[in-house]
Amino acid sequence: MAEILRSLRLYVLLQRASARGAMQYRLNTVIGILSGAVWQGTGFAFIWVVMHTFPSLAGWGLAEIAFLYGLRLTAHALAMIPMMSVNDIQWVVRDGEFDRFLLRPLNPLVQLMGNRMGIAQFGDLLVGVALLVVAGQNAQVRWSVPLIAYCLVSVVGGALIEAAFFLALCSLALRMIDTFALRVFVDDVFSKFGSYPMKIFGGTVEWLLTFVLPVAFVAYVPSSILLGKLGNAWALAAPLLGVILIALAYLIWRRQLDHYQSVGH
């Protein structure tokens, strides 16, 4: 436990340093956040325009879809703000920089995560939280303390699911397997398909998105429960899956780490 707390403290210090680094280029940082927000904004503008003509998408109204969209986006931002710099792993490995990480007395994953801060993801967070708050008030939900708590837990659960897939794919870079293209694809599936009611995909694709690449559990299942579209029996499935998957991903990471061979510099 003391070990984890120490890692956490050092992680915060590292992130603070990279935040300071990012703020050296203040305008670039602001534009980075803005472009993240605009990117997500146009994505939502699409839904808004469509639902202007058609009031219902698979039985979901605009406020409900907005809620789903916001929940997914917030989970995505929470997953990627700390994980973004793990994306650089193949360069870190190729340049031999990873060897330095192994020599320092701190978990190499934590060091990797503290390397650089996800900037555009703060834009995602901004839009996500704004949508969640506005849509949460407009949708027919009787908010109560347990319900808000469940909403927070499920955002974290969704973030863990996404982070788990990201980490597992990234860790393969330790054995020089380039998964960059695959990561882009998985991220694309999570962000494109995760923001809609799974029902519209029907049949095979719905099944694939639920059980193979569990996109459905990031936001669809939790928001269905919060909006009263799905029985409470499923309530804990999403956060629980997040915890299981992140543990599995970490095991994969450890296993790949054991097989790490330096490129030799």
Added chain:
Amino acid sequence: MTRIGFRLALAYRSNIIMTCVTLVAQVFLLRMIWTSVYGSRPSAAGLSLEALLAYLTLANLQSFATHTLVSRIMHHRIRTGMVFFDLARPVGYLRQMAAFQVGNTAGGLLLLAPVIPVVLLVGSITVPVNGFGYVLTFALGYVIAVQLALLISLIGFWTMETGAISLLYRLVSQFFAGTMVPLAFFPGFLGVLAEILPFKYMGYVPAAIYVGHITDISGPVLVELAWVAGLWGLLALTWSRAHRRVVIQGG
């Protein structure tokens, strides 16, 4: 220059393949969403579901084809001072860059060719109602797209940094081109704005002519020609000012 652009497209093959995969995913997603919202309605805003799906498939292929790498290249070369070599050549700078973009598009289309059947299968397509009108308006739309990209990139001669501007431009132009929603569905103010902006000629107008939603092509073609001429003048003017401001970084 055209050949360089062409080769560059082929050199970043994995990049293009990823773009193709996301293109297929995008078309599939749009198909599912629109099929779901249409439900049992035969048509909305004057478009049947069948025409709409053909429209969307086409518009997305077009948005791939009108993607302009040239702004990234110009940005990079201005930033690093390599723009000096472009300026030293005896051919006009803008002409070189336009040639590069055309070559790059050709290379991208070549790589896209094997994917087109998949996209058509995932989306859906109908026989063109007005094939000639489609080709004509889309070709002019492509010219407008390249002109706009060059214009945006020229800002770099003043600001040095156009990365963020180009990204914003791409997002906004794609939205107003009607890649995901035909302009016919845009409500009120948004619809007026989309009608005025030139982005619709890269997506909506050609695709709507293809599916027969727009029948009279003389109007759009005239407006397109006016845009091309206007942007031409604006480009010439901007360039005559920009090249006097050239600063070679680290030169």
